[in-house]
Amino acid sequence: MTKKMLWILLAWLLTAPAWALDPQGSELALLLPQPQQAQAALWSAQILTRYHYKAAPLDDAMSEKIFAHYVESLDKEKNFFLQSDIDRFASARTQLDDAILKQDLSIPFAMFNLQRQRLAERVSYARQLLKQQPDFTLKESYPYVRDKVPWAKNEDEIRELWRKRVKNDWLRLKLAGKDDAAIRTTLDKRYENYLTRNARIKSEDAFQIFLNAYATAMDPHTNYLGPRAANDFDISMRLSLVGIGAVLQERDEYTTIRELVPGGPAALSGKLKVGDRIVGVGQGTQAPVTDVLGWRIDDVVALIRGEKDTTVMLSVLPADASPDGKPTLIPLGRAKISIEAQAAKKSIIETRDGMITRRIGVISLPTFYEDFDARRKGDPNYKSATRDVERLLGELKKEKVDGVLIDLRNNGGGSLSEAVDLTGLFIDKGPVVQQRNAQGQVRIENDKHSGFVWAGPLAVLINRGSASASEIVAAAIQDYGRGLVIGEKSYGKGTVQTVIHLNEVAKEEKSPLGELKMTIAQFFRVNGGSTQLRGVSPDIVFPSTSEADEFREASSENALPWTQIKAVDFAPSGRVTTVLPVLRSRHDARVAKDKDFQYLLEDIAEFKALRKKNQISLNETERRADRDKQEAKQKSRAGKNESTAQKAAHQDDGLLANERALSADLAEEQEQKKAKDVLLTESAHILSDEIGLLKADPRLAAQILPAASALETQMR
Structure with missing residues (x-):
């Protein structure tokens, strides 16, 4: 300077x-x-x-x-x-x-x-x-x-x-x-x-x-990523990093182990456990150990990460040791760690229709990830959302599910090519999405693979957090008539970004300049419409905690406007709209009797009222009355079966996450994971209703699914 x-x-x-x-x-x-x-x-x-x-x-x-x-x-x-x-x-x-x-x-x-x-x-x-x-x-x-x-x-x-x-x-x-x-x-x-x-x-x-x-x-989706943020973005796309396999958290000036990744060097060593505190980091067994007490968590992480098959030396204060305790030196070999928490996962929900039990396979996809570098280098095992979903579909077939539900809630997007490829698992080859660049040139992104990986009953679950690549998939499934789209209206991000490495542009090798994630195009549905601002409107709508376009793309003052271009030629796979009136009617009748769904509606109404009020009382008597009312409501809902952990999860302890004991924080996190997902369950019931209609009427089935033979195969 x-x-x-x-x-x-x-x-x-x-x-x-x-x-x-x-x-x-x-x-x-x-x-x-x-x-x-x-x-x-x-x-x-x-x-x-x-x-x-x-x-x-x-x-x-x-x-x-x-x-x-x-x-x-x-x-x-x-x-x-x-x-x-x-x-x-x-x-x-x-x-x-x-x-x-x-x-x-x-x-x-x-x-x-x-x-x-x-x-x-x-x-x-x-x-x-x-x-x-x-x-x-x-x-x-x-x-x-x-x-x-x-x-x-x-x-x-x-x-x-x-x-x-x-x-x-x-x-x-x-x-x-x-x-x-x-x-x-x-x-x-x-x-x-x-x-x-x-x-x-x-x-x-x-x-x-x-x-x-x-x-x-x-525009809202053009961003600058500094060197460290750029590295984190790359990790989120490839779902892997080189490190020790530990999730770290800052607690009282200490870098604390919150979770050990199964199969990672930290877990395999047998020398580390949740709650242990890292107070020093050294590079190799001979180098001095740097004291990291009081450091920022990202600075500590930067020291721990490194090249594969190299050694990092950790000075560790055990979880049960006092601050004056003697740290232990633990050498660990760095290895490639897969971030499975963000990878596609499957589960099965069983629904009852009279005396009939149906099995609905659920695939949850948090993001459209892809290891670009590994794919470019020809690595046959590169990480890919589509490849993982295809594998999970194969497993669900073997488990004889009757239908598949793709959960894209809060999936903010990711790789455009993954969105196209993933859509191709459910349709025969054909156009999936259109791209228009700044010069007005339109390019059609096609699924080039013939046939279906899954040809049976299908639904996609979205909410206001589903954006970009998620909207491409949901829109294509909807436009092709291939499956049901259920949930809230999606976010409304209809733009395409590319990542520019500033060091490559500037031909600068000495100092890292970061990356620019820049909007270069707008994407359009195969029917010519855009998801920009308007999002994807579900076939069956679930209640929303937000009003209209609040917390969506339309709330951004400099968002690109909605536009429309010419539709492309494509052959719809079915006509799911044929059964929508019946499915909506059954959905309405079912949720009217579902106490958990009604509780959800009550909570949403209360949340909206509080947000409109935008004030919280500082009078102790009033606040105690509000708290007692909330606790009575939770008690009446839970009955006598609520565990101590569940009660604690419903009560406000006034603490921030890092102020609680780590064990209490982890226990609350587990309770939240175990909580009933009312919307996911109802989505499975809606898809089950469709399956029942198709089984009862083969001619209707032939209209809705890609081919009657495919339906027969999937349902046999």
């Missing part, structure tokens, strides 16, 4: 009347931009202004958009800045384009440093409030969602907000049975952790947030 840039940065921070700092947060180290960051910003601008699907110049108009996104990223809920801070930012509104083009990031870094300063001030004030005793007899409330409210006008107003925030934190713990001394200790530690995390923020964090504000100003 040049001396000139440093002086500009200091001037923004320290010169009155510009953004003067309070001495309270003076212990925070000043974050400064690095030369490679300015280089990455300039290369990103050159790419975005030329090759983005809706390319726009980097000028004052774009600078204002970047400013709005950046401020929102720094303080979305308006908990830190004052209106006077925003007013003092005024000149920056039209200077962020110059900051990028002139490779001088002093202004955005000054804004980021001020946010850290304000956070330190607010949290330090919160800790001071713990010395006082709150008055819970007052009739007042805490506004817990503040993104639409004005900025606090002055220091008194922001302090009043934090007084209520601390009071709410205190009241939650009080209602959970904690005494005042325990509450003070818990909250002081919590707020101290906020300050600790704030102090650990690095220059690369600040830069990623700023450049991502520019990227998302283009």
Whole structure:
């Protein structure tokens, strides 16, 4: 960084009347931009202004958009800045384009440093409030969602907000049975952790947030990924990494083992267990061990990961040892670890129809993953969502299921080619989706494989978290008449992104510049419509916790508009719409008698009412009455069969996840996994209803399924 840039940065921070700092947060180290960051910003601008699907110049108009996104990223809920801070930012509104083009990031870094300063001030004030005793007899409330409210006008107003925030934190713990001394200790530690995390923020964090504000100003799905974030994205796509096979969590300054991956080096060693704390990491058996106590979790992870078949030395404090205990040195060989938690999984739901039991095979797919590099290199065993689903379908066939339900809820997408290939498992060869690039050229993505891997009854379950590749699959299944689409309207992301490695573009080998995930095209259904903004509308609709387009693509101010192009020639596989009236009628009749489904409707209505209210009472009597009402409701639903763990899972203990004992946190997680999935169960019943109709009427079956012979084979 040049001396000139440093002086500009200091001037923004320290010169009155510009953004003067309070001495309270003076212990925070000043974050400064690095030369490679300015280089990455300039290369990103050159790419975005030329090759983005809706390319726009980097000028004052774009600078204002970047400013709005950046401020929102720094303080979305308006908990830190004052209106006077925003007013003092005024000149920056039209200077962020110059900051990028002139490779001088002093202004955005000054804004980021001020946010850290304000956070330190607010949290330090919160800790001071713990010395006082709150008055819970007052009739007042805490506004817990503040993104639409004005900025606090002055220091008194922001302090009043934090007084209520601390009071709410205190009241939650009080209602959970904690005494005042325990509450003070818990909250002081919590707020101290906020300050600790704030102090650990690095220059690369600040830069990623700023450049991502520019990227998302283009459209909601264009993003900048710093070097570490880019590596994590690659891992999420290939579902593998090289490491020791342990899920780690930060707890009280320690890097703690939360889970051991079966078959990984950590589990196979027999020397590590859940709850053990990693206090040092060394590279190889001869290298010194670096003390990592108090480190950020991602920095510790970076040290533990490495090249396959190399050794990492861990200094480990056992779970049952005191902080003063003696750590044990454990050498582990690094190996390739598969992340099975995000891989496709199968299960079977049995449904009853009179005296008839039907078996519905369920395949849950959290993401459309694909190991691009391994596939490009010709690895026959490359990781692929389609290959995994195809294998699971084969297993379900052997288990003689009557129908298959693909669960794509909260699947945000992934590889476009995987979406096309996976759709091909259920249709004969033909077009699956259309792509239109910035030049208006349309390309058709086809399933080129003849035949069906699964030709029997099919349904796809979606919700508002199903996006992109999930919507391609659901839309194609719907357009082909191949199966039922059940659930909520999907997210509405109809755009295609590509990943650009900035180091390759810049021909830079010394410093990592990160990656740009950029929108380059829009995709369209085979019928010519787009899922953009409108999403996929289910054939049978389930209740939603959100209103209309809330929390969907349509709620993004700079989302691309909905458009339509010419349909392509394709041959529908069936006419599932023929049986929809009957299926809807049976669904309505069944859920009207299903107490669990009715409980769900009650909870959704209550959730919507609370969100509209957007206030929570800080009066102890009122809160106790609300808590007692909730507990009575849960007790009446559970009856006498509710376990102690289930009761604990329903009660608010006022703690954050890392404040609970690890065993309690894991037990609650297990209870949540075991909870009945009402919507999945009802989806299986709907598909079972369809199967019953098809079995009773062979002619109807021949219309709905790809071929009568295929139906016969699947149902035999």
